[in-house]
Amino acid sequence: MKIPKRLQPLVDDGLIDAVISRLMSGKEADVFIVRCGDNIRCAKVYKDAMKRSFKKAAQYQEGKKVRSGRKARAMEKHSNYGRQQQEIIWQSAEVDALTLLASVGVRVPETFCCVDGVLLMELVTDAAGDVAPRLGDVALSEEQAIRDHTLMMHYIMLMLCAGLVHGDLSEFNVLVDDHGPVIIDLPQAVNAASNNNAQAMFARDVNNMRRYYGAFAPALLHTQYAKEMWALFEEGDLTPGSTLTGEFEDDSNSADVDALLEEIEAVKQEEQERQAFINNAKEDE
Numbered sequence: 001m002k003i004p005k006r007l008q009p010l011v012d013d014g015l016i017d018a019v020i021s022r023l024m025s026g027k028e029a030d031v032f033i034v035r036c037g038d039n040i041r042c043a044k045v046y047k048d049a050m051k052r053s054f055k056k057a058a059q060y061q062e063g064k065k066v067r068s069g070r071k072a073r074a075m076e077k078h079s080n081y082g083r084q085q086q087e088i089i090w091q092s093a094e095v096d097a098l099t100l101l102a103s104v105g106v107r108v109p110e111t112f113c114c115v116d117g118v119l120l121m122e123l124v125t126d127a128a129g130d131v132a133p134r135l136g137d138v139a140l141s142e143e144q145a146i147r148d149h150t151l152m153m154h155y156i157m158l159m160l161c162a163g164l165v166h167g168d169l170s171e172f173n174v175l176v177d178d179h180g181p182v183i184i185d186l187p188q189a190v191n192a193a194s195n196n197n198a199q200a201m202f203a204r205d206v207n208n209m210r211r212y213y214g215a216f217a218p219a220l221l222h223t224q225y226a227k228e229m230w231a232l233f234e235e236g237d238l239t240p241g242s243t244l245t246g247e248f249e250d251d252s253n254s255a256d257v258d259a260l261l262e263e264i265e266a267v268k269q270e271e272q273e274r275q276a277f278i279n280n281a282k283e284d285e
Contacts, residue, residue, distance in 0.1 A: 136171035145216035169205035
């Protein structure tokens with residue numbers, strides 16, 4: 001196929017030898033199957049901020065530190081330089097998360113390099129060499145659903161022990177090969193300790209997995225892994241070797257008003273940032 005403009009620099013530098021096909025086009029990036037020497041890999045081309053449609057971006061940016069005061073001020077003002085720095089942080093976040101998670105035993109695609117907004121990484125395949133399907137496209141037996149759900153809870157626990165929450169985990173961000181689930185798409189991953197929305201995101205991630213696997217194994221729908229893991233995490237008792245039961249005694253039946261107010265405030269902040277971004281973009285034209 002014709003080489004996309006964003007991939008041409010990697011071809012020129014010899015990092016990619018040929019572009020085979022487009023694998024998918026998502027809200028955050030376009031993904032292509034490429035050949036690198038004798039290896040078939042995928043190239044994830046991140047879309048710029050004006051073309052991205054990720055919801056509630058402000059919630060995901062909270063807690064992400066910028067060491068340079070100049071960069072932080074530029075990002076707050078939504079200047080050209082600030083937007084460039086925000087893009088760099090967004091793109092490098094996934095590489096950092098994938099590298100960290102692989103080091104602690106979570107199954108994620110192997111990364112090779114990230115150049116000019118293009119992440120070159122492993123193409124996850126099945127035994128026949130075909131692209132591994134997304135979890136949402138796979139029908140499971142009850143036994144397999146229970147087995148893979150147990151493995152997924154272990155991966156999520158390892159992620160939390162490493163201080164990360166995926167933040168957008170669902171059946172559409174998990175691939176399934178012959179060895180089980182592989183977690184993908186992590187540019188929005190948040191710090192579990194420094195992001196005030198982390199607990200709500202974590203619960204949503206875990207319960208999304210419970211809902212999907214529970215459609216094949218209904219007994220899973222009654223598990224409380226999100227509450228169990230977060231309670232252990234808050235007490236400092238969660239370790240990679242923790243034994244999970246899926247059971248949790250919840251003493252509070254009242255609504256979490258503070259969490260609701262934080263959610264409302266985050267939406268307001270996101271809208272303000274979006275308007276500021278649009279206004280600055282118009283001024284730059």
